[in-house]
Amino acid sequence: MLIHKNMKLADVIHHDHTLVPIINRFGIHLGFGNDNIDEICRKYNTNADFFVTILNSFHDAHYFPKEQLQLFPAIMLIDYLQKAHHYFMEEKIPEISLLISKMTTEFPLDKTTFVLVNNFFKDYSGELKKHIQHEEEKIYPYVVSLEKTIQGGEQADNLSGQTYGYTISDYEAEHENMEEKLFDLKNIFIKYIPEPKDDKLVFQILRELFGLEKELNEHARIEDLILVPKVKAMEEILKNRKK
Amino acid sequence: MKNVIIIEKQYLVQAGIEVLIQEIPGLMLLKSYSGDELHLTGIILKHKPDLLIINPFSLSPENATLPRKIHSIQNMSLVALIKKEALNQLSFGYDEVLFYEESKLALDKKIRHQAGNYQGEEGIPKELSQREITIIKLIVRGLTHQEIADKLFLSIHTVNTHRKNINKKLGIKTVSGLSVYAIMNHLIEMEELKNNLKPAQ
Structure with a gap:
């Protein structure tokens, strides 16, 4: 629909x-x-x-109406992406983290396994955090300044020396790596976890992981297909202005 | 899983075949094209579907040579989808021909035949081999593929192949995922890993 x-x-x-x-x-x-x-x-x-x-x-x-999304100002897009980041880091990750540590404490018998899974998830969320921080501290401010420069009709001189510093392939590679880890984690729960005493809890975790995956994919899709091309287009405008 | 691509200009026909594909176990629809896309041959070559269902009369003049160009791809079934009246205009050897006029049952039978019997992931045994277990142990200790190759007197190419098979068999791709697997299955002890693992950057 x-x-x-x-x-x-x-x-x-x-x-x-x-x-x-x-x-x-x-x-x-x-x-x-x-x-x-x-x-x-x-x-x-x-x-x-x-x-x-x-x-x-x-x-x-x-x-995916690329053209239509391209029409919206970058700042609107970034505002949305930042809120999504907040949701991932402040809500989703702590939620899943809590569920996984609940599992660790509820099954003292097989602690090693759950400690491992816990660590794996911590690693994963640490990487996600790093990725998000890089975007918020380096990339988004640059995009905002690009848009301001264009709207103000200024020359690109005050931006020269700065580059996006990040190509779409880096972006995609990083997203792919994060996706692989999440995929592994799901498989560990589906295939390799020792028979759980609490099916409900494991199902809850799995459901959260699938949900997170869907939301992250969507998020990455918007970044890869909308934000990056938009930035390239803006850089092109400024380059032409210089001439 | 076998991947399927459909090339058919008639929207309703395309949608019908899509539904049929989704009802056959072991087949997965990658994408449908209408036949007038730019560089369609290149797109098909890149995807390398296991099954290509194509209406050659849907192809734009630029794409007309597509069936000829991809005919030589191995392990790909090339299936034509046409009206019965167009059969004598079909200039090319296809593995199978589906007709617009046919019943669902007949089409289903033909496609299933081309898809082969679904036997799960073809040919890959589920259990890890002794060699693969050795390699997992080295991977989770933090050795690079080159280091593993040197240690086991293998070529790097062989190590890469082993790694690919390990990933496929276990459904785990990352080193940290493999570490969890290795410890859970007592391939390696946690303490051993702590001592040997290179510190994260």
């Missing part, structure tokens, strides 16, 4: 409840009544077209 801004947000959530964290990222919370997306967005001072585009790209992995 393609989500449209004239739809009631409640109907959309009925159709795909995994969108709840996404709408939260825009500052919209459950209990929004019978309003349609456009009305709700106006209430929350959010760009409805952008909101719908993000919902759609999340809801359907094959949906």
Whole structure:
């Protein structure tokens, strides 16, 4: 189903409840009544077209209106990506971490295994954190300054010497590495964990891992396919201005 | 799993074949094309599907040579999808021909035949070999593939192949994932790993 801004947000959530964290990222919370997306967005001072585009790209992995997303200002995109980062690091990772350590304490018999899994997850989240920090401290500020320079009609001189310093292939390689670790972790739970005493807890962890994977893939897709090309396009504009 | 690509301009026909593919165990639809995409031959060569279902009459003039160019790819079934009346215009040897007019049952039978019997992951034994276990132990101790090759008097190419097979068999790709596996299965002791593991950068 393609989500449209004239739809009631409640109907959309009925159709795909995994969108709840996404709408939260825009500052919209459950209990929004019978309003349609456009009305709700106006209430929350959010760009409805952008909101719908993000919902759609999340809801359907094959949906990707690159051109349309390219039209939105980079700063809007970055604001969204930062909120997503916050959600990953402050909510999702601690949640999963808690579940895994619960497993460690509940099965004192086979401690080694769970300590290992725990460490593996800590490693993983440490890497994720590093990746996110690099984006927030180096890449996003650069993108914002690019956009400001273009809007201000200035020359690129004050930006010279700075480069994006990061090509799409680096980006993709890093994302791929993170994906592989998560995939391994899922397989450890599915195939290799000693028979758990608490099936429910393991299922809960697994469900969280699959959820995290889906959300991270979506996130990486937006970065790889929207942010990077947008930056390249802006760099091109500035290069031409110089001439 | 066998990967499938469909090339068919008629939208409804394309969608119908997609549904059929999804109902056959062991087949996975990679993508569908309508036949007028740029550089389609290159795209197909890159994906190397196990099964290509193609309506040659959907191809744009630029892509017309596609069937001829990919015909030589080994281990790929090339299946034509056409109207019955077009059969005598089919200038090329296909492994199978599907007709627009055929029933679901008939199409299903033909595609299943081309897909072969699904026997799970072909040819890869589930258990690790002794050699692979030796290599895992060295990998989780932090040795590079080159170091392992030197130590075991193997070529680096052989070590790479072993590693690929290990990844496939276990479904684990990263070194840290392999470490967890190795300790869980008592291939290596935790203390041993602590002493030998290179400190993380």
